[in-house]
Each structure stands twice: as structure tokens, then as C-alpha cells.
Amino acid sequence: MTFSVYTSALLSLAALSTGLMAGIYFAFSSFIMQAFEKIEEEQAIAAMNSINETILRSWFMPLFFGSSIISVILLFSTLSESGQFNSYLIITACIIYIVGMLVSTALFNVPLNKALANVASTHLASHITWSDYLKKWTFWNHVRMLASLFSCIMFAYSITQIS
Numbered sequence: 001m002t003f004s005v006y007t008s009a010l011l012s013l014a015a016l017s018t019g020l021m022a023g024i025y026f027a028f029s030s031f032i033m034q035a036f037e038k039i040e041e042e043q044a045i046a047a048m049n050s051i052n053e054t055i056l057r058s059w060f061m062p063l064f065f066g067s068s069i070i071s072v073i074l075l076f077s078t079l080s081e082s083g084q085f086n087s088y089l090i091i092t093a094c095i096i097y098i099v100g101m102l103v104s105t106a107l108f109n110v111p112l113n114k115a116l117a118n119v120a121s122t123h124l125a126s127h128i129t130w131s132d133y134l135k136k137w138t139f140w141n142h143v144r145m146l147a148s149l150f151s152c153i154m155f156a157y158s159i160t161q162i163s
Contacts, residue, residue, distance in 0.1 A: 075091060
């Protein structure tokens with residue numbers, strides 16, 4: 001299958017950016033949230049809220065939106081190439097990333113972050129909110145990590161198939 005230079009460049013950017021996103025989510029899934037689970041709830045909430053505030057003004061945001069935009073552009077540019085294995089692989093990778101990373105973040109992780117930012121500072125409220133947050137947010141972070149990882153692998157494999 002022959003792709004344009006434009007599509008090849010998008011595939012390379014998609015593989016790189018989704019791989020970086022997978023790495024960020026992997027860190028949270030594999031040790032950051034586990035570390036927060038071992039400290040006092042009020043401290044964990046304060047730390048997570050600090051991360052959530054800081055991340056909005058960091059290089060994470062251009063990477064988050066950039067990888068999503070690249071996947072959307074790649075999806076639509078590859079739809080016209082459908083019918084061949086590699087195009088189906090790319091389309092699948094894009095859909096997995098858009099739904100598994102972008103949509104799940106918007107529907108689950110962001111609302112959980114907002115609720116955590118508004119938690120009352122009483123011990124009981126902190127305990128109930130943090131316990132619920134930790135389970136749900138981490139589950140959806142696993143989803144984002146796996147979606148990013150699988151998409152990265154499929155994008156990278158697609159690059160090797162370009163002739």
C-alpha cells in the first residue's frame with residue numbers, strides 16, 4: 001500500500017504522540033496512584049489537585065490535543081484509502097485512540113478531577129470522595145493507557161507496512 005508523504009508524516013507523529021501519552025498514563029497507572037493510596041487522603045487529594053492544576057499549563061496539553069487532532073485528521077485522510085489491511089489498521093488505531101483516550105478522558109477523568117477539586121475539607125468527605133475517586137479515576141486511566149498503547153503499536157506497525 002502506498003501512502004502519501006503527508007499520511008506517512010501523520011503516522012509518524014501519531015505513533016510518537018500516542019506513545020508519549022501511553023507513557024504518561026502508564027506512570028499514573030503503575031506507581032503514582034499507588035503511591036497516593038499509601039499517604040493520608042488529604043495529602044493525596046492536595047497532590048492530585050496540584051497535578052491537575054499544573055498539567056493544564058504544561059506541555060501535556062499540546063500533546064493531549066495534538067495527538068487527538070492528529071488521530072482525527074489521520075482517520076479522515078485514511079478513510080478514502082479504505083479497503084486495504086493497512087488502512088483498516090490505521091482507522092482502527094484512530095478510533096481506539098479517540099474513543100479510549102479522548103472521549104473517556106472527557107466523560108470520566110475530567111469530571112472526577114473537577115469533583116475532587118471541590119471536595120469539602122472534612123475528613124469524612126475527603127475519605128468518601130478520595131476512595132471513590134481513586135478506584136474510578138485509576139480504572140479510566142488504565143483505559144486511556146491501553147488505548148494509547150494499542151494505538152501507538154498499530155500506528156508504528158502501519159509505518160513498517162508502507163511501501
